[in-house]
Amino acid sequence: MDIADRLAALESFFACSPAEAGKLSDAMAFVTYHHKDILAHQGDVGAKLWLVLEGRAQLQIIGIDGQTKLLAAHGPGELFGAFPHERLVISDVVVQNRLSVLEITTAKMTALLQEEARIGSGLSKILGRQYNAVLDRMAARITLTANGRIYAELLHEAGDDGRISPPPVIAALALTAQTTRETGSRAINALERRGIIRRDDEQLEIISKSLLEELVV
Template sequence: MDITDRLAALESFFACSQTDAEKLNAAMSFATYRHKDILIHQGDIGAKLWIVLHGRAQLQIIGIDGQIQLLASHGPGELFGTFPHEQAVISDITAQDRLSVLEIPTAKMTALLQEEAGIGSGLSKILGRQYNAVLDRMAARITLTANGRVYAELLRTAGEEGRISPPPVIAALALSAQTTRETGSRAISALERRGIIQRDEERLKIVSRGLLEELVI
């Protein structure tokens, strides 16, 4: 990603001016991670913030029974890490697909926010959107069936365009929906058989959004 694309992404994510985007970009460094790379381990001291440009980052907790539970999943335009101070992280942070991010030390971001009100306003909007997403996922866990959660997560990930490129890893999608890989695989296969989605090596496309939405129960 060149500097023009980075500045455009920051302006969009933070809803800020080009000048503020340039200040953010100057304070951040670009990094990429391969699928399943671990950015930081549960219990380590975190001292960074990341903002996602491409791919997804999953925050996974290893419980006392040794099972992995999904705490949160962050995609383009979303932030994760430690803020406003360095502290122990409560989960592993793992790359899904090929993850591209801009990263900044927590202390540097805190200092930048004290100087630039426009960046602070943008950050509050990002965190507000993420808070709502967490509530949506909690509500889905309480009210939806396992298949319904898979379909809701598929709709959320595909967005308004109805496409996911490259296609999602089924195990990762199932984890995001807080169900098993087997359940996720059966749910996606059922959609393909009915022609509600199309999937190949390059992308997953929602053919009938209305029919898919009706299955979110």
């Protein structure tokens, strides 16, 4: 990502001025992580924040039954990590596919917020959107079938253009939807057979968004 794209992304995410985006950019490092990289382990002392530009990170915990459970997932435009102070990490932070982020220490972000009120306002909007997304996922876990949760996650990850590139890892998608890899695989295969989605090594494309939306039950 070149500096112009980086500044444009920060202006958009934080709804701030070019000068304020410049201050954020100077304080943040652009980092790319690979599939299954671990940004933090449960029990570590967290002292960083990550702003997602591309890809997805999952916060995974081990349940009392010994199975891996998804606590949360963060995609483009979302912020996660230790804030407003350093704190113990309550889950493993695991990369899904690949992940490009802007990384900043908690201390630097806190200092910036004290200097620039508009950055703080933008941050509150980001966190507000994430709060609503968490509530949506909680509601889906209660009200939707396993297949319905898979399809809802596809719609969420694909966004307005209906594409996910690279295509989602089925095991990770199933974990996000709180179901098994086998269930996720059957659900995706059923969509392919019906021509609702198309996927290859480069991307997954939703061919009929309306038909997919009808299956979110």
